[in-house]
Amino acid sequence: MALSREELIQAVSSQMPAKRWKHTQGVMESAVILAEKYGADPVKADIAAILHDVAKYWPVAEMEAVIRDNGLNAELLSHDKQLWHSEVGAFVAERDYGVSDSEIINAIRWHTSGRVGMSLLDKVVCLADYIEPGRDFPGVEHIREQAQRSLEEGLIAGFDSTISLLLSQRRVIYPLTVLSRNDLIAQLHN
Numbered sequence: 001m002a003l004s005r006e007e008l009i010q011a012v013s014s015q016m017p018a019k020r021w022k023h024t025q026g027v028m029e030s031a032v033i034l035a036e037k038y039g040a041d042p043v044k045a046d047i048a049a050i051l052h053d054v055a056k057y058w059p060v061a062e063m064e065a066v067i068r069d070n071g072l073n074a075e076l077l078s079h080d081k082q083l084w085h086s087e088v089g090a091f092v093a094e095r096d097y098g099v100s101d102s103e104i105i106n107a108i109r110w111h112t113s114g115r116v117g118m119s120l121l122d123k124v125v126c127l128a129d130y131i132e133p134g135r136d137f138p139g140v141e142h143i144r145e146q147a148q149r150s151l152e153e154g155l156i157a158g159f160d161s162t163i164s165l166l167l168s169q170r171r172v173i174y175p176l177t178v179l180s181r182n183d184l185i186a187q188l189h190n
């Protein structure tokens with residue numbers, strides 16, 4: 001059974017700290033603006049944004065169990081745990097919150113890593129996560145400027161900032177993000 005928008009908001013906001021819910025509200029706002037600007041479905045963008053971090057505060061062991069027990073992408077388990085919540089979030093959005101729309105589920109699933117061949121809605125939600133009004137990390141203004149030019153330019157700037165940060169910290173980069181960035185650059189040149 002699908003939940004109403006209000007029920008979703010209640011269910012999601014009650015399982016995260018106020019600060020993360022404020023971030024989620026910012027992503028909802030930015031996702032709708034980007035959807036309207038670039039021709040995606042703003043209703044789907046809003047629902048995906050509400051749910052994108054639903055699993056962010058799940059205990060690591062529970063995320064691991066959901067990934068293993070349901071045949072989700074187990075490759076993630078050898079990468080940064082911060083990447084797991086997107087995969088788990090997509091799964092629970094469908095199982096626990098009755099979201100059956102595959103575009104919404106995919107936008108949740110790929111909002112952190114990106115993927116090769118990102119859909120319009122994937123791009124909108126992923127970019128909104130970078131530029132929502134509450135974000136104040138170094139370089140966010142550049143990403144916001146690029147987001148005005150195109151979804152692809154905005155996302156390339158976003159992924160570049162994540163990749164640069166990981167490089168500077170000598171951390172492992174999830175390869176799909178590099179492939180996703182390269183794919184976006186190729187899309188600009190086609």
Ligand SMILES: Nc1ncnc2c1ncn2[C@@H]1O[C@H](COP(=O)(O)OP(=O)(O)O)[C@@H](O)[C@H]1O
Binds near residue numbers: 083113162177
């Ligand atoms: N491609 C990646 N490879 C490895 N770690 C990543 C990658 N993308 C994101 N991360 C890690 O996940 C963290 C959280 O990303 P994100 O889901 O955007 O969270 P938040 O909304 O808390 O900023 C990043 O700060 C980084 O540590």
